[in-house]
Amino acid sequence: MNFRVPALCLLLSGLVAAQVPNPTSQPPAEQNPNGYAQSTSTTETGETVPLFKVQVVSRTIEAVNYRHLGGETKVGMMGTTLMPQAKGDAHVDSRHGRVVISAKVDKIGPASQFGPEYLTYAMWAITPEGRAQNLGELPLKDDHAQLDVTTDLQTFGLIVTAEPYFSVTQPSDVVVMENRVLPDTKGQISEVTAKYELLPRGQYVKTEGARGVQPLAEDVEHDHHKVPLGLLEARNAVRLAQAAEADQYAADSLAKAQASLDRAEDYYRRKQWKPVETAARDAAQNAEDARVIALRRREQKSIAEAQERERQRTDEARARATAAEAEQQREAEQRARAEDDRRAAEAARQQAESAQQQAEQARQAALTAQQQAEAQRLAAEQQAQQAQQQTQQAQQQAQQAEQEKEALRQRLQQQLNTILQTRDTARGLIVNMSDVLFDTNRYTLKPGAREKLAKVSGILLAYPGLKVQVEGYTDSTGTPDYNQHLSEQRAMTVRDYLVGQGINMNSVTAQGFGPNEPVASNATAAGRQQNRRVQMVVSGQPIGEVASAQGMPSNGAADQQYQNQQYQNQAPVSQPSQQQLQTQPSQMPQQQRPTVPR
DSSP: OOOOOOOOOOOOOOOOOOOOOOOOOOOOEEETSSSSEEEEOBBBSSOOOOEEEEEETTTTEEEETTOOOOSSEEEEEEETTTTTTOOOEEEEETTTTTEEEEEEEEEEOOOOGOOOOOOOOEEEETTTHHHHHHHHEEEEEEEEEEEEESSSSSSEEEEEEEESSSSSSSEEEEEEEEEEOOOOSSOOOEEEEEEEOOOOOOTOOOOOOOOOOOOTHHHHHHHHTSHHHHHHHHHHHHHHHTTTTTHHOHHHHHHHHHHHHHHHHHHHTOOOOHHHHHHHHHHHHHHHHHHHHHHHHHHHHHHHHHHHHHHHHHHHHHHHOOOOOOOHHHHHHHHHTTTHHHHHHHHHHHHHHHHHHHHHHHHHHHHHHHHHHHHHHHHHHHHHHHHHHHHHHHHHHHHHHHHHHHHHHHHHHHHHHHTTTTTOOSSSSSEEEEEEGBBBTTTOOOOOHHHHHHHHHHHTTTTTTTTTEEEEEEOSOOOOHHHHHHHHHHHHHHHHHHTTTTOGGGEEEEOOOOOOOOSSSSSSSSHHHSSEEEEEEEEOOOOOSOOOOOOOOOOOHHHHHHHHHHHHOOOOOOOOOOOHHHHHHHOOOGGGGGOOOO
């Protein structure tokens, strides 16, 4: 049985970015009073369901407002680059102001693959304001897990992270899964960028100089199906604190952790499962506090001991110098007394000279040792300064490289914008061509279109290493097969023209989507004309694979503005009859229908 309790939320700052409409909804976006953009969709019961897209650090996830859902919907859960094979879904049901989430995920490996400090997975709800709430632990059974939880949050996206304990209040940077809005998810997406702090890896790794520890190797191997995972995590947390010598440097905090762990063990022996989880959570938190305090105090002690050793060496050298001076004075007095009777004091004088030589050797040895120590200290300081300078130089070079890519991307967007409408998205720079640049129900380019594409080719040739994906779209008039074929042929026509202008054929692909992903309603002629378009998605390493989210226009707003301008400047396009739609694909010349590359 799973008795995990969601932890407290962590409030963090959020930044607002532009909107991107969900292709499954049609109404235009509206401005929310809170300052972020919001769109709505009408459900079967007549209610509206706004959706949002949240940028989490460098990653974009889609968040849904379930406040007025009045029923159940579903979002997908997809693995990130850390765990691409993971998949699943989450059923979300809004009930009386609270949201019930039932998540199931599959093909998840053990959390320890990301480091021995990671023992489990936690699911988080991320709001558009950047607030992260721990919804609970995802206990693994074989390679799948399930979580049923209720939250008061109304607008959020879902992520899954690897964690050392289930009760953490701040997500780690090991993000293994994130949600995806499915085609049957109701509503329209608006982009919102949310920034929040992540706990970096390495915070729970064995510390150099600490006592050895084998975290839960035997427990996890033999008792995984017997002992609750929360208790295993608490045991591991206490062991890590003990390995950091918390019993010496943070005894009070460690005692609290041990007391909580003892209570959890006692509840476990009595099979009182719910108190086990509560006590284990307290033990894990107190043990982590003790470990951090111990590491800090041990470092302070090490510094103090080094300073004390240096002081003792200085005092000893000073004492040796004083002793040498005293010895010299004593020898001088002996020589003065021996002057009256040289013969009688010859043996004593020789002995005094020998002692003097020994003292001088000792003094020279002490002086040499002191000089060597000073030279070593100066060399260490110089090496540290050089290492710091090299680190700063590397950081500056990396920052300069990113700035150059961003500047190159902006310059390319400005150049393309002078020819065809171009916008910056997470996919790359999208160059839009309306269907007014093609003959009606044909895929041949008009002279004006060829002229624009020739200019676009000239610009792209100036940026080696770019990739271009040409995407064709149609309205919903006619049969799906005809629209699909027409969209593919238009995309291929643009691709072939770009290749003919000198673009590397291996860098250009084409694909048709038919009537899918409309940007306007197909109920009107103006809307259908806006939906008949060809897009060129320009990406590649020279301009960065992922575009900056700041200032990113929404797909719907940009497409609609561009299509309205084209529609106002062109005469109305007559729609083909049903007979024409059914016969024209077969009438297209064979040489005008090249195969779409895969």
